[in-house]
Amino acid sequence: MVITTDTHLSNGATTKAESWFAAAEYVPPDAIFALTAQYLKDPCPLKVNLGQGTYRDHTGKPWVLPSVRQAREQLLAQGLDHEYLPILGLRDFRERAAETALGSAIYSGREKLAICQSLSGTGALHLVGLLLKKCQRPLPKVYIPEPTWSNHHQVFRSLGFQCESFSYYDYERMRLDWDSYLSVLDGAEAGSIFIVHACAHNPTGCDPSKAQWREVGQIMKRRSLFLLFDAAYLGFNSGDLDEDAFAIRHFIGELKLEAAVCVSFAKNMGLYGERVGCVVMALNSHVIARNTQSTLEMLQRSEVSNPPAFGAKIASVVLGSEKQRRTWYTDLKTMSGRTREMRESLHDALIACGAPGTWDHLKQQSGMFGFLGLSPEVVTILREPSSSSHLRDAQFYSVYG
Numbered sequence: 001m002v003i004t005t006d007t008h009l010s011n012g013a014t015t016k017a018e019s020w021f022a023a024a025e026y027v028p029p030d031a032i033f034a035l036t037a038q039y040l041k042d043p044c045p046l047k048v049n050l051g052q053g054t055y056r057d058h059t060g061k062p063w064v065l066p067s068v069r070q071a072r073e074q075l076l077a078q079g080l081d082h083e084y085l086p087i088l089g090l091r092d093f094r095e096r097a098a099e100t101a102l103g104s105a106i107y108s109g110r111e112k113l114a115i116c117q118s119l120s121g122t123g124a125l126h127l128v129g130l131l132l133k134k135c136q137r138p139l140p141k142v143y144i145p146e147p148t149w150s151n152h153h154q155v156f157r158s159l160g161f162q163c164e165s166f167s168y169y170d171y172e173r174m175r176l177d178w179d180s181y182l183s184v185l186d187g188a189e190a191g192s193i194f195i196v197h198a199c200a201h202n203p204t205g206c207d208p209s210k211a212q213w214r215e216v217g218q219i220m221k222r223r224s225l226f227l228l229f230d231a232a233y234l235g236f237n238s239g240d241l242d243e244d245a246f247a248i249r250h251f252i253g254e255l256k257l258e259a260a261v262c263v264s265f266a267k268n269m270g271l272y273g274e275r276v277g278c279v280v281m282a283l284n285s286h287v288i289a290r291n292t293q294s295t296l297e298m299l300q301r302s303e304v305s306n307p308p309a310f311g312a313k314i315a316s317v318v319l320g321s322e323k324q325r326r327t328w329y330t331d332l333k334t335m336s337g338r339t340r341e342m343r344e345s346l347h348d349a350l351i352a353c354g355a356p357g358t359w360d361h362l363k364q365q366s367g368m369f370g371f372l373g374l375s376p377e378v379v380t381i382l383r384e385p386s387s388s389s390h391l392r393d394a395q396f397y398s399v400y401g
């Protein structure tokens with residue numbers, strides 16, 4: 001229906017407008033992308049973008065992984081067409097991606113898996129949300145760690161789920177808020193959904209230990225909670241894929257729990273813009289898996305029809321042979337190793353310049369993010385063009401402390 005509404009002009013005046021979309025509210029730009037826009041506008045030659053989760057090489061430039069470059073060259077040499085992929089995506093890619101995330105032992109029981117290519121990790125989360133919505137009445141509550149990647153709330157709220165944050169990080173002690181984690185698991189209604197980062201928690205870089213994951217698993221099993229793994233950094237965290245997939249494989253392989261795994265190859269293959277991802281549902285029977293996969297196919301059809309082909313073809317080549325995979329494993333070590341070294345250098349530099357407080361938490365973190373624990377005031381000072389003079393400023397240190 002057409003609605004008449006007041007719209008505000010830039011000169012402060014108000015006018016009447018008629019539109020079907022008069023109810024659309026102005027939504028401020030996404031904070032991370034807005035920061036990147038601010039960064040691009042900033043003429044300072046010393047600027048560094050610390051907001052966006054994209055890997056940079058030692059010159060500060062995007063890095064095309066050698067494994068990806070080789071796969072791309074191979075595909076181009078073979079000649080590419082631009083045909084549609086099937087609705088579920090490229091079969092080779094789906095199978096290789098699922099095997100990569102779950103490991104070959106779990107994957108050997110693939111008749112109990114439902115696998116669907118997705119628009120990267122975000123699209124995978126969205127598809128799983130749609131699937132849960134289709135299969136669960138009433139809608140279960142979705143528990144999301146605080147802090148987290150901001151889109152978790154957005155994706156699940158936009159689908160109509162009630163989202164509840166639980167304290168994940170102890171900001172005082174700069175470590176996992178383990179007591180809170182346990183108590184929320186114990187207190188959540190049976191049938192609730194927990195979104196967890198499979199590894200390399202964004203933004204804290206702080207993951208449960210293996211012993212803690214085992215405890216989480218026991219409680220989830222006992223309390224009939226459903227686990228949705230956001231697996232956006234497999235291999236990027238420690239440089240070792242199997243190590244990073246520990247929690248996924250423990251829950252599915254050892255505890256025999258049903259779970260959703262949202263896999264992204266944006267970070268670990270540097271295929272950010274190609275939107276290469278996958279939903280892997282581990283299910284209790286092959287009939288449920290078949291039905292679930294067909295439901296995913298129907299949902300995908302009504303969302304995007306067919307997922308994009310080029311990135312999936314690249315990932316499929318990278319994952320498809322022992323030789324290509326070995327190159328990728330080396331790339332993962334390069335990225336995770338350099339990130340670790342940078343975090344250590346930052347730690348040493350902060351100690352060397354006498355920055356107040358303790359910084360050991362930086363060395364304990366892993367993955368793409370370094371969570372310094374600075375106050376919003378300090379971050380604002382560092383972001384402003386004149387921040388270099390602030391660094392020598394007594395006022396800076398007083399806010400800092």
Ligand SMILES: Cc1ncc(COP(=O)(O)O)c(C=O)c1O
Pocket residue numbers: 053119120121122123149197202230232264265266267272277
């Ligand atoms: C924790 C986490 N999950 C999912 C994503 C989704 O990334 P993409 O949709 O690019 O795969 C990101 C990206 O930053 C992330 O940090």
